[in-house]
Amino acid sequence: MENKIKIEDFGYDDFFESNRKKLGLDDFQVARVVAEYREAYRVRNTEGEYLARITGKQIFNASSREDYPAVGDWVAITIPSKEQAIINKVLSRKTIIKRKHGGKNEVQVIAANIDIALIVEAVGRDYNLNRFERYFSIIKDGGIKPAIILNKIDLISEEELDSKRAQIESRFKGADFIPTSTVTDEGIKNLKQYIEKRKTYCFLGSSGVGKSTLINKLIGKDIIKTKDISSFSNRGKHATTTREMYFLENGGILIDNPGMREVGMVDTDEGISDSFEEIIILAKSCKYVDCSHIQEPGCQVLAALKTGKLDKAKYSNYINLKKEAEYYELTKLGKREKDRQFGKFIKRAKDELKKLD
Numbered sequence: 001m002e003n004k005i006k007i008e009d010f011g012y013d014d015f016f017e018s019n020r021k022k023l024g025l026d027d028f029q030v031a032r033v034v035a036e037y038r039e040a041y042r043v044r045n046t047e048g049e050y051l052a053r054i055t056g057k058q059i060f061n062a063s064s065r066e067d068y069p070a071v072g073d074w075v076a077i078t079i080p081s082k083e084q085a086i087i088n089k090v091l092s093r094k095t096i097i098k099r100k101h102g103g104k105n106e107v108q109v110i111a112a113n114i115d116i117a118l119i120v121e122a123v124g125r126d127y128n129l130n131r132f133e134r135y136f137s138i139i140k141d142g143g144i145k146p147a148i149i150l151n152k153i154d155l156i157s158e159e160e161l162d163s164k165r166a167q168i169e170s171r172f173k174g175a176d177f178i179p180t181s182t183v184t185d186e187g188i189k190n191l192k193q194y195i196e197k198r199k200t201y202c203f204l205g206s207s208g209v210g211k212s213t214l215i216n217k218l219i220g221k222d223i224i225k226t227k228d229i230s231s232f233s234n235r236g237k238h239a240t241t242t243r244e245m246y247f248l249e250n251g252g253i254l255i256d257n258p259g260m261r262e263v264g265m266v267d268t269d270e271g272i273s274d275s276f277e278e279i280i281i282l283a284k285s286c287k288y289v290d291c292s293h294i295q296e297p298g299c300q301v302l303a304a305l306k307t308g309k310l311d312k313a314k315y316s317n318y319i320n321l322k323k324e325a326e327y328y329e330l331t332k333l334g335k336r337e338k339d340r341q342f343g344k345f346i347k348r349a350k351d352e353l354k355k356l357d
Helices: 014-022 056-061 129-141 158-171 188-194 211-219 269-275 277-283 300-307 312-356
Strands: 029-036 041-045 048-054 074-078 084-090 096-100 107-112 116-122 145-151 176-179 200-204 244-247 253-256
Touching: 014 074, 029 048, 041 074, 041 084, 048 074, 056 084, 096 129, 107 200, 116 129, 129 145, 129 158, 129 312, 145 158, 158 176, 176 188, 188 211, 200 211, 211 253, 277 300, 277 312, 300 312
Parallel strands: 048 084, 116 145, 116 200, 145 176, 200 253
Antiparallel strands: 029 041, 029 074, 029 244, 041 048, 074 084, 096 107, 244 253
């Protein structure tokens, strides 16, 4: 007898159930957003999958892109027809991954309600410790555990792999690390065992690092279409243009993402602090409370850098990420002030019109 699918198999738990009750949504069904398109979503629950849209009221009330559903969200729905649904409310998020979108000062929600984010880099030109740290900052800021996958290890020797392993373990102490190859299948079994039932995992990384191929290996089918490797750049190209959720036979839940050329920092002070704990501890002993760790006398961070106790690359990346996050915060505050001034202008204009009546 086949076991009946439960809503918990999609990652639903007491956090979301209590949240649904607090919002007074007992009369609605709940579903999880499994794919996001330009103007629609695909949602899934124990009854099936539906093409869904949000209500006009939600669009009107949204103050930013963060107010819209994202892949991984739990939503309250009504089902007017067999294949369609209406999203009435997004339940509060347990965790979130977001980044600054391109050159704009806008936040893009990558995925929601993630347990572990798997950062994928491939050996070769994509391999970059600073980029790992950038991902760690936005992931930890969202309350999510990061893990590292180093893919395409069939392209390097055992000695080179050991060297990279040592670099990663030194820079990211205690982080889970899984080396893989989709050519030789090395590490695939370890990755399968790492993924647990009812937990949600999000794959992050640049285009061509092999995220989609890894997911295909885990699923056991070529569900995600991939393109040929570019002989010029030695980088893979893939056809993932939307974020999408997949369910493994062992009960694990995976989210694939389009390759990201850049990971813009948002207001991630907490994430940066968690990723650079060594520097934060040193900073507590600095002479000045507001020390920038760039030129001040009595700076313990600079002292550790000078003696070699602190890694130069790690320090440099910390300073760059802090500046980027601070710049985002300043521009966000500037936008708020402009909005506030515009609001005042509209109010004055309305008051003047009333006087003319």
